[in-house]
Amino acid sequence: MYAHASDFDRQLHESLGLCVFALVVMRVLWRIVDTQPDPPQVSLWMSVAAKAVQWALYLFLFALPLTAITGAWLEGHPLTLLAGLETPSVLEVSHNVGATVATIHTWLGDAILWLAGFHALAGLYHHFILRDGVLVSMLPRWLLLRRSNGE
Template structure:
């Protein structure tokens, strides 16, 4: 059976905006030791990274709320293992999208650092300082950042597999109508 329907423009916006923000945030993540992350020379990168991280958190909250009221296209007819894998990847991506910004916030605050956003806006720590715990949470944040890129890459490859091998329209369902890509089987 052919996959029918598309995600709406709002769902597509949330999907692609989240993907772009995560990728740019990863690119500008200062990474490394606490001294490197909070070095004056890294202020812009850190501020952009933290601003985008909070945008990702806001987007994923809105995305989940939208998903509750929005209708999704019919799922393709695939084997049980593919359905299970797709759901596992989808829910793991959502978990990471919440966990990444939250671990960044908690790690920074436990280390005694405010969140510093673009334009110099600071959100002071609301947690007591526990430097060792903060460093541990910051390390978890780094691991999650790497993991979400690997998982998102796998997700993208699965979309391409659906398009070019299964020819079921899954990839097209998440693309805006103005893109020239159509189902690869000519439908």
């Protein structure tokens, strides 16, 4: 499945994937300590759908790198970053299980793209059709403060 460890595409994919994973961990920690404004009022089904999609996105954002790491290590491949740093497998090699986990990683990657696209479309629907402020409520507070100060 994988080319030689010096394969630039693989190194880039693994490096970016680990960066995204680190950002997701920081985002979750930030959400734990930061206060959040009350979301705009929407119908109950939209509120439930929004929460379900948020949880699913976070689940995928954790599952994707974990399945990638597990699949590579089970197949006997080290993680290889752009700087040439390698993290060897800490798992016993089981090629068949690793290949299955790598396939699940691919499916999760496809699923998160569809879910993120649906999420973006829903945000645009709220902004342009419903005009209910949901999309604007997702903007960072510092950006909203800057806009309200006329900057």
